[in-house]
Amino acid sequence: NAGVTQTPKFQVLKTGQSMTLQCAQDMNHEYMSWYRQDPGMGLRLIHYSVGAGITDQGEVPNGYNVSRSTTEDFPLRLLSAAPSQTSVYFCASSPYLTGRTDTQYFGPGTRLTVL
């Protein structure tokens, strides 16, 4: 059981470039989410999904796209990278029963720098 995996671990982009952060889980969890972590600001929710084909915006969605074609995968796309998107990105998954989530399991994170 690998849990939640994220690739890459580190990435450096130039302003304006696009890229996809990968996230996969093997626990058959319905709920998946993306957070960014910035110093002194805790973790902020970017996008989330309650199942394949269903996504919704979190607190800071601008500049990011997501899709959920399978239960296992939840990629995060940066459309045109900006220095303000320099951050550490975490993917998480959780069971989702009767409209409530339980413990969320986090991946190891991707450290992204935009120059």
Add this chain to the structure above:
Amino acid sequence: GDSVTQMEGPVTLSEEAFLTINCTYTATGYPSLFWYVQYPGEGLQLLLKATKADDKGSNKGFEATYRKETTSFHLEKGSVQVSDSAVYFCALTSGNTGKLIFGQGTTLQVKP
């Protein structure tokens, strides 16, 4: 909207000292409350949780009690170790969306 407020850090303690990290929340309905821990260079992992008022979560010597009357979920440990040095996040799940709302995190440093 729902929110979580934690005491600011960093908190620096000597080994075997008593630890309290304060956490208060604002939420509609009946949220579940969590403490997550992040060790250096790693992702977050669940430390403990409580799902209803007066529940006490506990794990690895850490405890927190869900206090609805004071909207608090303070983290305590009787005797900290150097290995407890990490960032601690208080969080709640909001309504039926499943969103996890975090406090800003408190850095704990334990010195030998």
